[in-house]
Amino acid sequence: MNALPKHVLNGYRVLDMTHVLAGPTATRLMAEMGAEVIKVEFPPLGDVSRGLPGHRNGRSAYYVQQNRGKYSLCLNVKAPEGKAIIRDLIARADVFIENFAPGVIGRLGFSWDEVRTINPNIVMCSISAFGQQGQLSALPGFDYIAQAYSGIMGMIGEPDGPPSFPMAGIGDVMTGVHAAAAIGFALLHRERGGEGQYLDISLLDAYTHCHELNIQYYSMTDGAVEPTRSGHHHFAVCPLGLFEARDGYVCIIALQPQWPAVCRAIGRPELAEDPRYDTNEKRVGAAEEVIGIVQSWVDAQASAGAVIAALERERVPCAPVLKISEVANHPHMRARGTVRAVHDEKLGEVLMPGMPLHFSGFEHNQPLSAAALGEHNAFVLGELLGYDAARISALGTEGVLFENPET
Amino acid sequence: MNALPKHVLNGYRVLDMTHVLAGPTATRLMAEMGAEVIKVEFPPLGDVSRGLPGHRNGRSAYYVQQNRGKYSLCLNVKAPEGKAIIRDLIARADVFIENFAPGVIGRLGFSWDEVRTINPNIVMCSISAFGQQGQLSALPGFDYIAQAYSGIMGMIGEPDGPPSFPMAGIGDVMTGVHAAAAIGFALLHRERGGEGQYLDISLLDAYTHCHELNIQYYSMTDGAVEPTRSGHHHFAVCPLGLFEARDGYVCIIALQPQWPAVCRAIGRPELAEDPRYDTNEKRVGAAEEVIGIVQSWVDAQASAGAVIAALERERVPCAPVLKISEVANHPHMRARGTVRAVHDEKLGEVLMPGMPLHFSGFEHNQPLSAAALGEHNAFVLGELLGYDAARISALGTEGVLFENPET
Numbered sequence: 045m046n047a048l049p050k051h052v053l054n055g056y057r058v059l060d061m062t063h064v065l066a067g068p069t070a071t072r073l074m075a076e077m078g079a080e081v082i083k084v085e086f087p088p089l090g091d092v093s094r095g096l097p098g099h100r101n102g103r104s105a106y107y108v109q110q111n112r113g114k115y116s117l118c119l120n121v122k123a124p125e126g127k128a129i130i131r132d133l134i135a136r137a138d139v140f141i142e143n144f145a146p147g148v149i150g151r152l153g154f155s156w157d158e159v160r161t162i163n164p165n166i167v168m169c170s171i172s173a174f175g176q177q178g179q180l181s182a183l184p185g186f187d188y189i190a191q192a193y194s195g196i197m198g199m200i201g202e203p204d205g206p207p208s209f210p211m212a213g214i215g216d217v218m219t220g221v222h223a224a225a226a227i228g229f230a231l232l233h234r235e236r237g238g239e240g241q242y243l244d245i246s247l248l249d250a251y252t253h254c255h256e257l258n259i260q261y262y263s264m265t266d267g268a269v270e271p272t273r274s275g276h277h278h279f280a281v282c283p284l285g286l287f288e289a290r291d292g293y294v295c296i297i298a299l300q301p302q303w304p305a306v307c308r309a310i311g312r313p314e315l316a317e318d319p320r321y322d323t324n325e326k327r328v329g330a331a332e333e334v335i336g337i338v339q340s341w342v343d344a345q346a347s348a349g350a351v352i353a354a355l356e357r358e359r360v361p362c363a364p365v366l367k368i369s370e371v372a373n374h375p376h377m378r379a380r381g382t383v384r385a386v387h388d389e390k391l392g393e394v395l396m397p398g399m400p401l402h403f404s405g406f407e408h409n410q411p412l413s414a415a416a417l418g419e420h421n422a423f424v425l426g427e428l429l430g431y432d433a434a435r436i437s438a439l440g441t442e443g444v445l446f447e448n449p450e451t
Numbered sequence: 452m453n454a455l456p457k458h459v460l461n462g463y464r465v466l467d468m469t470h471v472l473a474g475p476t477a478t479r480l481m482a483e484m485g486a487e488v489i490k491v492e493f494p495p496l497g498d499v500s501r502g503l504p505g506h507r508n509g510r511s512a513y514y515v516q517q518n519r520g521k522y523s524l525c526l527n528v529k530a531p532e533g534k535a536i537i538r539d540l541i542a543r544a545d546v547f548i549e550n551f552a553p554g555v556i557g558r559l560g561f562s563w564d565e566v567r568t569i570n571p572n573i574v575m576c577s578i579s580a581f582g583q584q585g586q587l588s589a590l591p592g593f594d595y596i597a598q599a600y601s602g603i604m605g606m607i608g609e610p611d612g613p614p615s616f617p618m619a620g621i622g623d624v625m626t627g628v629h630a631a632a633a634i635g636f637a638l639l640h641r642e643r644g645g646e647g648q649y650l651d652i653s654l655l656d657a658y659t660h661c662h663e664l665n666i667q668y669y670s671m672t673d674g675a676v677e678p679t680r681s682g683h684h685h686f687a688v689c690p691l692g693l694f695e696a697r698d699g700y701v702c703i704i705a706l707q708p709q710w711p712a713v714c715r716a717i718g719r720p721e722l723a724e725d726p727r728y729d730t731n732e733k734r735v736g737a738a739e740e741v742i743g744i745v746q747s748w749v750d751a752q753a754s755a756g757a758v759i760a761a762l763e764r765e766r767v768p769c770a771p772v773l774k775i776s777e778v779a780n781h782p783h784m785r786a787r788g789t790v791r792a793v794h795d796e797k798l799g800e801v802l803m804p805g806m807p808l809h810f811s812g813f814e815h816n817q818p819l820s821a822a823a824l825g826e827h828n829a830f831v832l833g834e835l836l837g838y839d840a841a842r843i844s845a846l847g848t849e850g851v852l853f854e855n856p857e858t
Contacts, residue, residue: 053639065663106663180783183770184766186768188702193770193771194773195777196617198700199618206682209607217660217663221660229460242810243811249787249789249807252789252804253628255619257513258619262802263801264504264512265505275613362596363600364599368606371601371659371662371666376581376587395667401656402651403633405640405648
């Protein structure tokens with residue numbers, strides 16, 4: 045059995061009926077903060093993410109990354125005995141979280157109205173693509189679907205080509221963080237004498253939240269300006285963009301105070317005073333020229349590293365666009381635990397992103413184990429709910445409980 | 452004076468020395484949850500974001516979006532009297548948050564060691580691009596710099612072209628949410644008898660957190676597979692990507708269960724059984740053909756709306772890639788409050804993203820006002836710190852306090 049890490053959520057119990065990514069992100073953070081997370085999975089395969097790559101010895105690294113530190117309870121939630129177990133857990137949990145399509149949890153018998161009747165102090169959180177109500181709420185809940193509707197997807201890509209989308213689950217992960225934040229504040233409210241409540245978290249809200257400028261600027265100009273994507277150079281700041289060195293791309297950012305430093309770095313100090321380029325507005329107006337001047341200098345450098353070194357000497361904000369291998373093996377990322385080696389009994393050592401929250405009062409990146417499907421059936425029903433061994437055994441025989449140690 | 456909204460953080464005081472985006476995002480969420488947020492700004496211009504567009508009547512909508520519901524205290528933090536005021540506030544605050552470059556807050560006299568001496572129960576949070584220590588920590592803290600180092604930027608864009616970056620502050624906003632979450636859990640810990648602590652939150656961690664697959668898959672294959680960007684079609688699922696209709700792009704997603712539905716929607720039901728395309732693996736192998744088949748059908752439709760309607764009839768996950776104007780005016784977004792009209796005394800009505808967290812126990816999207824620079828100097832010093840009027844007036848005369856009602 046996992047020992048729960050000593051951390052801020054010790055003593056809190058989370059009933060976790062989430063799958064794949066946004067929900068499991070929220071409960072993963074809570075598990076890393078010491079909560080007792082009971083992950084409910086369904087026979088015969090459990091969380092869909094158990095089928096996602098990479099695999100070794102029957103185990104999915106995708107699953108492991110999202111579910112370390114959680115107990116796995118695998119049951120048939122459509123059987124009356126399965127529902128009874130869920131009700132017993134709701135009665136004893138502090139948090140109940142799910143990310144089914146809106147309506148499903150109610151049809152299973154666990155809508156907020158039903159849940160609050162069982163346990164008025166519980167914090168229930170539903171995560172969906174578009175929220176629990178409204179005309180879009182019935183749409184399928186994939187990250188990219190919400191990204192497209194939020195306007196974020198349309199803000200990515202070259203201006204004269206199609207939009208582009210990140211090959212990473214940014215929206216799901218970010219929404220999971222939003223959910224974890226909401227749950228934390230709702231628990232804080234409860235700890236100070238408040239009641240439980242229901243949290244309705246969506247990918248659409250989380251993505252739209254990221255428009256720090258676009259929506260208000262469109263609105264402030266009464267629609268005269270509609271911000272849109274501008275590829276690998278910013279439409280409103282110049283130079284701010286990606287330049288191609290011989291062995292990779294470099295991101296260079298020069299707000300007004302950095303322009304003279306760029307001019308020095310590229311060996312053209314006289315340009316700092318050149319009246320054609322001495323304000324950001326003028327540089328944006330002559331963006332093609334300015335970008336061309338910087339790119340010509342980059343072309344003459346031996347490598348992206350040489351470009352970075354020259355720019356950093358003049359304190360110009362810049363960065364190499366790292367590949368995954370470079371991120372995974374970067375000394376800073378490894379030293380900070382931004383990327384960490386996780387040991388799993390079936391996978392061995394695997395690199396994964398670290399716990400993103402650093403607390404001075406607790407150890408960072410604590411060791412935790414992921415579970416085989418249904419590995420904690422007996423523990424959850426026996427130790428937590430007090431069912432006797434014969435009853436647990438019967439539930440197994442009847443097919444209400446399920447387990448697969450080969451996962 | 453703002454009435455604080457009735458919400459989960461009533462009774463908590465936040466000393467906010469953040470600027471522009473990631474830090475103000477965290478404290479904005481806290482202000483919307485009813486915390487008393489005292490935003491410290493510096494003369495003569497205050498938060499840099501007061502200079503960011505759009506502007507009307509001297510006020511920045513960028514500033515308003517991030518700072519509604521906060522008190523503005525404008526003082527010279529380098530003057531001894533300014534430092535004394537900050538110390539007095541630290542002594543009376545529950546949370547202290549800053550997002551200067553690492554090292555700056557210490558040189559101002561407010562490192563965690565100094566802060567905890569003044570108030571051992573305070574939760575202090577620092578936000579930076581790369582964390583407070585380590586070889587990258589001295590690099591400038593722009594969103595895109597951290598995005599490039601995290602490997603996320605390299606995962607966006609066409610495979611044979613440069614990377615692309617979103618024209619939205621996704622990393623800053625997301626990091627602000629990470630910070631708010633950490634603060635909430637640290638307050639919860641304190642509420643249960645724990646001490647204050649220090650939180651070290653970074654854009655690098657938040658961005659890297661979003662690699663749900665890339666790092667582990669690179670690691671699981673011992674470097675044989677290095678995930679990289681694949682433009683507007685996914686490299687591992689087909690069809691999953693963007694298709695160009697006559698008046699806009701449509702995102703279409705078909706995992707294995709949806710492939711027959713796609714075939715029906717495009718009027719080619721026989722393709723569902725076609726042995727060339729009957730598994731995702733085969734479709735990925737023949738991606739150009741499969742994408743071509745779907746695109747030909749899209750070409751024949753009258754509009755993106757017609758494409759969506761036909762796909763939705765067969766329950767194929769799909770979405771229009773909305774423009775900002777379409778997001779801003781979308782009935783679902785408006786009804787849910789994902790986009791809301793904010794009333795500001797100088798801006799009038801402006802559309803902005805809504806509060807992304809929905810709590811059943813409290814009103815969503817509560818009315819709050821943004822402050823002119825230094826508008827709450829007298830309130831903060833008089834009402835909260837108990838300074839008498841003569842002392843406050845003298846601090847103004849000496850230039851320790853500053854205000855500009857024209858902001």
